[in-house]
Amino acid sequence: MPDLPYRKVAGISLFVIGALALLWFFFIRPEAALKDAAINRADRTVAEAQTEAAKDTVRIIVDHNATVETIQSRTEVTNRDIQSAPGAAQEIDPAVHAAGIRALCLHHGRDEPTCAVLLHRDGGSERAPGADTSRAVTQ
DSSP: OTTHHHHHHHHHHHHHHHHHHHHIIIIIHHHHHHHHHHHHHHHHHHHHHHHHHHHHHHHHHHHHHHHHHHHHHHHHHHHHHHHHSTTTTSOOOHHHHHHHHHHHHHHHOTTSHHHHHHHHHTTTOSSOTTOOTTSOOOO
16 A cells, blocks of 8 residues: 555645636636726727727818818909909009908908918008008098
């Protein structure tokens, strides 16, 4: 019976291996699964946020392009109306033209880049450059 101590060692070894397998199965594996699930949820949340950001970007670009097209169309119609108006071929005094553009900018286009440059260049004053303010304005 000299094999008896080896059988005890083998039995104890199998018991320890089985106990470790059970510990892994019930404690370590579920924690790893929970970590994997949390990582998957985080990845899904990030992907959803990126998708929404991309949709918002496309929406902004489309809206901007529509606004630009509207402005260009309005400009073309206005230019045609101006060019076809009676007296359109007559030369206009540059000071009168500048005063008219400045008046449009002051009343309707302060946010337009061209008007911002014009208003800033002229010092932001409320009068047209070169305008004679000593006489009254009549309508």
